[in-house]
Amino acid sequence: xxxxxxxxxxxxxxxxxxxxxxxxxxxxxxxxxxxxxxRNAERQSRFLRFVVDAALQTPQPxxxxxxxxxxxxxxxxxxxxxTDPIVRVEAARLRARLREYYxxxxxxxxxxxxxxxxxxPSFIQVEAGTAPGVSDLSILVPSFRSLSPDPGDQSFCDxxxxxxxxxxxxxxxxxVVPQSAATWLEQGKATPPRYLLEASVRRAGAEIRVTLHLxxxxxxxxxxxxxxxxxxxxxxxxxxxxxxxxxxxxLIEALHISNAGSESIH
Amino acid sequence: xxxxxxxxxxxxVALLPTGDLAPVSEFYRRLFExxxxxxxxxxxxxxxxxxxFSDMLAWVIAHLEHPHELCQEMRALGARHNDYGVKVDxxxxxxxxxxxxxxxxxxxxxxxxxxxxxxxxYAFASFEMERGSREAAPSR
Numbered sequence: 001x002x003x004x005x006x007x008x009x010x011x012x013x014x015x016x017x018x019x020x021x022x023x024x025x026x027x028x029x030x031x032x033x034x035x036x037x038x039r040n041a042e043r044q045s046r047f048l049r050f051v052v053d054a055a056l057q058t059p060q061p062x063x064x065x066x067x068x069x070x071x072x073x074x075x076x077x078x079x080x081x082x083t084d085p086i087v088r089v090e091a092a093r094l095r096a097r098l099r100e101y102y103x104x105x106x107x108x109x110x111x112x113x114x115x116x117x118x119x120x121p122s123f124i125q126v127e128a129g130t131a132p133g134v135s136d137l138s139i140l141v142p143s144f145r146s147l148s149p150d151p152g153d154q155s156f157c158d159x160x161x162x163x164x165x166x167x168x169x170x171x172x173x174x175x176v177v178p179q180s181a182a183t184w185l186e187q188g189k190a191t192p193p194r195y196l197l198e199a200s201v202r203r204a205g206a207e208i209r210v211t212l213h214l215x216x217x218x219x220x221x222x223x224x225x226x227x228x229x230x231x232x233x234x235x236x237x238x239x240x241x242x243x244x245x246x247x248x249x250x251l252i253e254a255l256h257i258s259n260a261g262s263e264s265i266h
Numbered sequence: 267x268x269x270x271x272x273x274x275x276x277x278x279v280a281l282l283p284t285g286d287l288a289p290v291s292e293f294y295r296r297l298f299e300x301x302x303x304x305x306x307x308x309x310x311x312x313x314x315x316x317x318x319f320s321d322m323l324a325w326v327i328a329h330l331e332h333p334h335e336l337c338q339e340m341r342a343l344g345a346r347h348n349d350y351g352v353k354v355d356x357x358x359x360x361x362x363x364x365x366x367x368x369x370x371x372x373x374x375x376x377x378x379x380x381x382x383x384x385x386x387x388y389a390f391a392s393f394e395m396e397r398g399s400r401e402a403a404p405s406r
Contacts, residue, residue, distance in 0.1 A: 036400075040353070040354050041354040041355065042354075042355055043355045043358060044354070044355075073358075082369075083366065083369070084300070084362055084366065085361075085362050085365045085366065085369075085381070085385075086300070086358055086359065086361075086362040088365075088381075088385055089358055089361035089362050089365065089385060089388060089389075090358045090361075092385040092386060092388065092389035093357065093358065093361070093388075093389045093392060093393065095389065096389040096390065096393045097393070100393065167268075242270070245268050245269060245270050248268060249268055
């Protein structure tokens, strides 16, 4: 799927770039809210409409937990999110509902995404006719690269790569292709993977920084997800495992797969 | 659920006072404050209800590495809640009361990471319960 993240904040001028318009987003929102998954979920529907409206109406929207509590959950002006986490609970449920909705109804023009940690939605343009099936989730994972001058650091990168491959491979919905299989693929003996996961690691003393890119090869190498992870090395194995788990969780989210649906064998 | 989420869920439950149903009783008190309309759905004696909830919490914690069994149990629970008349919008207050119970009982020992873990788990569990409810009454 070729996508362009077109969050309301992304347009410097405050308008809507490319072919994505307010009308398209609203039409998609109406369609989603009329689906069986949302029809009986009145508050969650109001929540979604509220944050989408806020994002569409304001060039640089800020939606706070308090605003949603007042507007959607009928809380009073003395609402304290510390003692009533209703908005955080419902936001997590709404993300799960959206994931389920898009698994059942792949979007054809735009997808609404509410990234974890914020309430302002992103509108992601979807190229018509290219919405993927879950079976397309294949990822090539070459060895992560060390950018530090110490040649010994490559062994940390190799270990981290192994840990990430191991964790991703436990999810039956993903087809994980490690470096060792890349040559085999190059010989045309199997369908090439759709995604490429690349990472580089920098170290300064005990501090490390991992820069990760997930690119969609079938979309011309478009960046699908990118993030930077920080860690302090105390115990090498524990650090690798912790980083790998963070990366796995972020990739599952970036690929819009429900975490709950994976058959974990931890 | 990843292993870190599972660890946070287990650690938070382990911090609850063993064998003490007071936190669960407080959970129900809070739920009825947030959603008084659900009070009539609870017809059994509240101490018994608290014990039942506590047993379910222990079962969940013991089965976190078994998503298939968890899904089945949550769907069955959702189907029973459908019989009680629970509506989709009432899952929100229930989740709020659950996290409030941990906050109130554990204070600062209930870390933001633990809260995130419970938010993730509850989104999963309540969604499976909804699914069970829909399957039990597809016309609703």
